[in-house]
Amino acid sequence: AQSVSQHNHHVILSEAASLELGCNYSYGGTVNLFWYVQYPGQHLQLLLKYFSGDPLVKGIKGFEAEFIKSKFSFNLRKPSVQWSDTAEYFCAVTISNFGNEKLTFGTGTRLTIIP
């Protein structure tokens, strides 16, 4: 079965700092990769996704992620964070392209941005 590791449990940054959150997955076959975000008091929402093609994907709010197949990684990046980026970020993977879109999530990274 596939699994997802997020090694950064809590990251604290100042506004305008650059961000990189790590995500590694374990599965030998083809995967689809996602980053979901949960802002305080809100529901989980999709930030960005990778299915195929260009390994550098861009999402909402200036976020991007790079799929590196050889490293089984899908790290999330943002060049300059804002206070409003304070949230919990979850990396997720699914191995099925048909029907069942069961996601396997990592444990999440809590991001705190200091004004």
Added chain:
Amino acid sequence: GAGVSQTPSNKVTEKGKYVELRCDPISGHTALYWYRQSLGQGPEFLIYFQGTGAADDSGLPNDRFFAVRPEGSVSTLKIQRTERGDSAVYLCASSLVGGGTLPGELFFGEGSRLTVL
């Protein structure tokens, strides 16, 4: 509203009691998922419905947990003889399989927080 709706938002119950959690998905979404999120953890898959049938219930922890979706829309997650370890946020998500939405693009509700005393 246009999003996934879950009720109740908070439920406190006593050990051994029966609990029902309801999910109203986005209109027209054929797929519905239940996840459970414990403190400090990511969401864990419980069960997936495609239409009225449970296509994958491999995540249900034991036979105290059961879910239905009788008309292919609203779903109810039922927990019998609740235990303290069942305390968690139960998340519902829906998606439009085969309708142009790519795999994994789930739309989540705000969750039902269950506390078992």
